[in-house]
Amino acid sequence: MQIFGNTLNRKDLMRRVGSLDQVAGVRLVELSDGAGRGVRMLEFRSGGGLEFEVIVDRAFDLGAARIDGRPLNFTAPLGVQAPWYGEARWLESWLRSFGGGLMATGGLDHTMFPTEDDASHLNYPAKPTETYPLHGRLTNIPAKLTGYGTRWDGDQPILWAEGEVRQACLFGENLSLTRRIEVVVGSNTMSLHDRVTNHAHTANPQLSLYHVNLGFPLIEEGARVIVDYEKAEPRGTFDPDGWQVFGPPQAGFSEEVMEIYPKSIDGWAEASVVNAQEDLLFHERFRSDTLPYLLLWRMFGEGTYVVGLEPSSVDTTPREALREQGRLPMLGAGESRDYHMEFTAHSGRDAVASFLQKTEAD
Template sequence: MNIDLLRRTPDLRGVADVRLMTLEDGPGRGQRILGARNAVGLGFEVAVDRGFDVSALSFQGLNIGWHSPTQMVFPTYDPDSEEGLGFFRNFDGFMVTCGLDQYSRPREIDTAHFNYPNLKTRRLPQHGRIHTEKARILCYGVDIETSTICCEGIVRQASVFGETLELHRKIIVPIFEGAFTIEDSVTNRSFRPSDHAILYHLNVGYPFLDESMKVSGLPEAVVDEINSISPVPSDDFGEKVDLVDSRVTPHGSPISLHSPSNGLTLNLDYDQCSLPKFAIWRAYQSGMFALGIEPRSDLRPSEGGQLAPGESRTYSLRLGLARI
């Protein structure tokens, strides 16, 4: 325990804070947010009622995360709406978790493993459902023993005669570092096997994302392609997605987003064994203007694509911000 620090700031608010708030105006009215900051200028928000995701991120007054036109709408739209594309009505924020049984485009799956005679197949929506589910908060606060900010919650995705998947998430932020760790565990709480897939949609926006942005840490051919197009808003851009299979071309260093004009780098470390697939999402269209880095599990593996009753999978991400 840092007694000397307690002598100077008895409840630690001089160096770090985290508060539970409810939005009272605008499209997000009514949703719970955990707002936090630490001693080196890292600020973030956790969207408690939207998958316990990190919805906003800033560093020393500079916005890092992406903010979309949807403005963190709440309640969220049904993911099954618009022929399974309701995700785009909700899509917003620095981190959007996609899963827990599906990501990517809507698709039809065989549901015979749930052993319900009246439902043989089911359509899964774009990027799944977990990002729209409300969390149960386990704890939040500043811990003098570990010198960290901690936010912990459980989010459940469930259906009668369907999946019961539970995400246990812990977000840990050192008080004196520009970094944070996300520790996730996904457990099948039902008594039937269940499909499982997860994707972490980590999105940066303006002003961190600007024409000086460069990506490193991925295979050379991918990096060359990404860096060949300067991130400048264009009315006609649309999107581009570049895919990497880490089992074929593993990357040995952190994936880094460098913004020389802002003098800042964002680094991502993660376990490539549990998240063997990766994508870079470029959406430089005017009014959208986003760059996403996306570690993900295998969506349709030949084996290991289901969780047995009571089985869990764990995932860990570490993000760090540093001055160039």
């Protein structure tokens, strides 16, 4: 393994430290003040410069993330908020509890804007329709922490954590998300594996969106997104010219979305964001069989300066239209669906240049 520039096997490493925690590890902490009071989080340190938080009580989503001490994510004014303090209305359930962080998960049965839709699949006459808040309900549900720690694969230690989130309602959906996160010690990559299961006895809509939120200093004027795509279609006011290069913070800016159909190689799609100096880079890979779309969300407002790089199971078509077109994804009774992602970060001109050269060669 590579630990801070040293190539070591297990025996050599453990001769030099009293505990692996000296160089890498994962620990459980709890916030004790403000809107985040009571929230459990897991803190990961890879030993390769990558550090990040897993917010256990917010659907096992990802909080602050850094590479070599440099922030990767956007942080909203509220920061981490306990879900039990939030509001439960259509827009506010997301906007008034969204603290930023590297990733917030949309789902499990709805993504995109708030709406009301047919609920006849629930077979409950008293509720012919269901209301769906912005990006669904998942991110406001605490997870059950099923385990975390370090496992050794021969000479290689691997940090891991696993949690389960249940989104269920009497006479409603009964879905679960099991999420496992792993980091090879000494690396700058995290892997995320999600399994969504329908525990109900009837089929249910199942949609997932991975709202990856990148901020300064990665996002700045001249930073750019790198993605190999089949086509890209602007939604709303998005200027289709030069959309891959980012601008500075601007007064009165309105959010923009580009709907991207990324190319898939061996079942994987990928995208990167690199800063203007090309000494800081974030890269994501995702399985395109279950996440065939990539939504580029740009918000260049003052104080809300953030870019979303969002793999999604559906495009931006409204839910009702998806149903009418026969494209609303369903999950059968007792069935499961898997989602796989990888996040990698690089800091320093040499590391970024090496990654970009390899990407171009591939």
